[in-house]
Amino acid sequence: MDLFAQLLANGLGNGAHYALLGLGFGLIFTTTRIVHFAYGPVFAVSAFAVWLAVAVGGLPLAAGVVLAPLTAAAAGALVYWLAYRPFERRGMSSHSVLILSLGLSIVLESLLTLIFGPNIHTVPGFAPPIFILGPVFLTGLQIGEVIAVLGVAGALLLFLRQTRYGHAILALSDDRDMARIVGIDTDRISLIVFALGSAIAAVAAVFTLLNEGATPSMGFNPVFVAFVVAVVGGLGSIPGSILGGFLVGLVESLGLWKIPTEWQNSIAFVLLFVVLLARPQGLFAGARR
Amino acid sequence: MTQAITRRAAASVLASGLASGRFPLNRPARAAEPPKDPPVFRIGALLGLGDKANWNATVMQRGILMAVDEINAAGGIDGIKVEAAIEDHQGVPRVGVDALQRLRARYDIQAVLLSYSVVALATAPICEEQKIFMLDGGSVTDGLVGKFSYLYHNRSVASVLARAALTIAKEKGFKKMAVMCASTDDGQSLLRVSQADWKAHGGEIVAVEQALATASNVDTQIAKLRTSDADFLAIWEFSPGPGLVLKRAREFGMKQPIIGVEFTAEIAKVAGQNADGFQYASDYFNPNAGDPWPKRFADAYQKKYGDPPEVYAANYYEGIYVIAELIRRAREAGGDYFKGERLLEAVRAKPRVPSVYGGDMVFQPDGTCLKRVGIFSVKEAKGSFEHFAELAK
Numbered sequence: 001m002d003l004f005a006q007l008l009a010n011g012l013g014n015g016a017h018y019a020l021l022g023l024g025f026g027l028i029f030t031t032t033r034i035v036h037f038a039y040g041p042v043f044a045v046s047a048f049a050v051w052l053a054v055a056v057g058g059l060p061l062a063a064g065v066v067l068a069p070l071t072a073a074a075a076g077a078l079v080y081w082l083a084y085r086p087f088e089r090r091g092m093s094s095h096s097v098l099i100l101s102l103g104l105s106i107v108l109e110s111l112l113t114l115i116f117g118p119n120i121h122t123v124p125g126f127a128p129p130i131f132i133l134g135p136v137f138l139t140g141l142q143i144g145e146v147i148a149v150l151g152v153a154g155a156l157l158l159f160l161r162q163t164r165y166g167h168a169i170l171a172l173s174d175d176r177d178m179a180r181i182v183g184i185d186t187d188r189i190s191l192i193v194f195a196l197g198s199a200i201a202a203v204a205a206v207f208t209l210l211n212e213g214a215t216p217s218m219g220f221n222p223v224f225v226a227f228v229v230a231v232v233g234g235l236g237s238i239p240g241s242i243l244g245g246f247l248v249g250l251v252e253s254l255g256l257w258k259i260p261t262e263w264q265n266s267i268a269f270v271l272l273f274v275v276l277l278a279r280p281q282g283l284f285a286g287a288r289r
Numbered sequence: 290m291t292q293a294i295t296r297r298a299a300a301s302v303l304a305s306g307l308a309s310g311r312f313p314l315n316r317p318a319r320a321a322e323p324p325k326d327p328p329v330f331r332i333g334a335l336l337g338l339g340d341k342a343n344w345n346a347t348v349m350q351r352g353i354l355m356a357v358d359e360i361n362a363a364g365g366i367d368g369i370k371v372e373a374a375i376e377d378h379q380g381v382p383r384v385g386v387d388a389l390q391r392l393r394a395r396y397d398i399q400a401v402l403l404s405y406s407v408v409a410l411a412t413a414p415i416c417e418e419q420k421i422f423m424l425d426g427g428s429v430t431d432g433l434v435g436k437f438s439y440l441y442h443n444r445s446v447a448s449v450l451a452r453a454a455l456t457i458a459k460e461k462g463f464k465k466m467a468v469m470c471a472s473t474d475d476g477q478s479l480l481r482v483s484q485a486d487w488k489a490h491g492g493e494i495v496a497v498e499q500a501l502a503t504a505s506n507v508d509t510q511i512a513k514l515r516t517s518d519a520d521f522l523a524i525w526e527f528s529p530g531p532g533l534v535l536k537r538a539r540e541f542g543m544k545q546p547i548i549g550v551e552f553t554a555e556i557a558k559v560a561g562q563n564a565d566g567f568q569y570a571s572d573y574f575n576p577n578a579g580d581p582w583p584k585r586f587a588d589a590y591q592k593k594y595g596d597p598p599e600v601y602a603a604n605y606y607e608g609i610y611v612i613a614e615l616i617r618r619a620r621e622a623g624g625d626y627f628k629g630e631r632l633l634e635a636v637r638a639k640p641r642v643p644s645v646y647g648g649d650m651v652f653q654p655d656g657t658c659l660k661r662v663g664i665f666s667v668k669e670a671k672g673s674f675e676h677f678a679e680l681a682k
Contacts, residue, residue, distance in 0.1 A: 006512040261510045
């Protein structure tokens with residue numbers, strides 16, 4: 001039972017991480033219909049920004065952390081404006097944009113490798129506090145991530161429901177052509193969505209940096225996890241992304257309670273497969289926004 | 290005795306000997322035909338320079354370039370210069386195969402230094418088929434041992450490293466072992482060897498958990514290992530994997546001793562203070578090994594790069610010298626001697642070669658070499674040599 005409790009806690013911690021990834025990715029995909037594989041390198045860029053600020057620049061960690069979403073937002077917006085938008089304007093098919101996205105991801109990762117080298121960059125001297133709750137050990141990072149996802153999701157919901165830009169994003173995700181007809185500047189809204197989605201990914205990137213360090217390839221797995229979470233939860237649904245993230249985290253953790261851990265990397269994709277078969281629109285697709 | 294000292298000569302003496310052909314080793318009664326000399330001896334090397342954990346590739350490259358410079362400064366091999374043709378395999382087998390094919394196409398290489406188990410497993414069959422002599426100072430997988438006639442190792446392989454690491458647990462009288470291993474070929478090799486050795490010792494294996502070498506989340510594995518009530522945890526992974534395992538094991542409250550087979554700057558960075566007390570088995574390059582060559586190499590390396598040399602630098606530096614010695618021996622026999630086959634014949638005829646670790650190194654019939662393995666302990670992010678592992682034959 002001790003093991004079950006620990007796995008449950010781990011699953012919640014990992015789930016929060018996955019939910020953050022799914023939220024950003026899902027928001028971008030639902031609004032722009034772009035499968036944004038370069039989400040991974042943007043994720044890495046934000047971690048390196050914090051590393052540069054703290055480990056090289058000597059800024060306090062709290063100050064460095066603030067840089068992450070700002071850098072990611074700028075990087076995400078640039079990627080949209082310089083790479084995706086020109087293709088969209090030429091009326092390229094979604095398949096072409098998908099290939100562009102893959103290529104861009106590889107180019108950006110290579111660029112990061114050239115700049116920072118392929119090895120691990122850590123924040124020296126950082127050790128998260130440990131909390132012991134009976135048989136369960138939790139780090140401050142695990143708890144912080146659960147709080148972060150709830151905060152980010154709440155803020156995002158408020159933004160979408162209470163602001164003019166939020167309404168425009170919702171309109172665009174419902175029907176892009178209709179949004180354009182009623183006068184919404186779809187380029188500008190797409191730009192905002194890329195900045196917003198990337199900034200959300202940066203929150204998860206900071207936790208990865210503090211937990212295990214940053215590498216140029218650190219965004220490779222998160223893209224796929226984000227994709228699985230967004231699809232399992234239901235594309236376009238904020239509650240769906242959060243619940244999808246926690247579901248994937250819990251299934252991945254608790255699923256290995258009795259089966260060998262060699263299966264760890266397959267579990268999320270087995271879940272994706274099952275969901276696509278049983279409910280292709282995603283488990284929580286009805287709970288839009 | 291005089292001859293033994295000559296054969297253990299320092300780098301410059303060895304290089305001079307190579308240049309002049311004065312070494313009396315294995316000299317044939319007469320050459321069958323005059324040697325057909327190439328304009329340059331080009332030795333290939335496949336290193337993971339673009340890999341996530343490229344620290345070891347960087348020091349391998351340093352060792353290679355230093356050896357080449359030394360040999361050429363002393364006049365080359367019998368007056369012919371040596372060149373290193375280094376290609377990046379990025380730690381990826383497919384890229385390694387492409388890199389090897391480039392070396393073949395551009396330079397028709399006859400000898401190559403390999404690294405990384407997973408890449409060596411992909412490239413060795415091609416070298417074997419093309420009769421390219423291979424020397425590997427980095428890979429540890431037993432999957433490479435005895436499978437390829439052209440492949441030799443100047444690093445201790447898994448069967449030695451795992452047994453050496455387990456001497457730590459045996460000395461402490463532990464019985465219950467928990468294992469965290471990488472689902473890679475070298476991780477699995479270490480697992481197989483350690484399971485057999487630990488069972489033969491009368492010990493019990495209470496848990497085996499696995500993860501990808503690049504896994505960024507091992508929480509589930511650590512949670513399961515923690516509840517296994519083991520006396521100690523063995524990490525059968527190479528850099529940077531053990532860093533995260535050490536970190537999370539301590540954060541999850543595991544207080545048991547932890548042993549392994551590698552500790553690098555990358556592991557230290559990720560593990561931080563959680564690495565304190567970690568003990569590991571590794572080849573040990575000792576600059577004060579009672580022989581002039583190790584000391585001379587260590588001093589020159591330190592002067593050139595600002596760091597003391599460690600195992601990977603020493604092994605790849607040594608690798609160039611081993612191949613140079615085989616070229617010289619093959620040349621003495623005359624004919625079209627700069628061929629992988631002729632280098633293989635040379636090492637088979639006399640498997641004893643000078644080692645930068647001190648004294649001579651003797652290659653075994655399966656291609657492995659016998660080197661002593663050190664036991665190290667980590668304190669404040671630095672590994673300190675404790676003693677040599679005593680392995681039962």
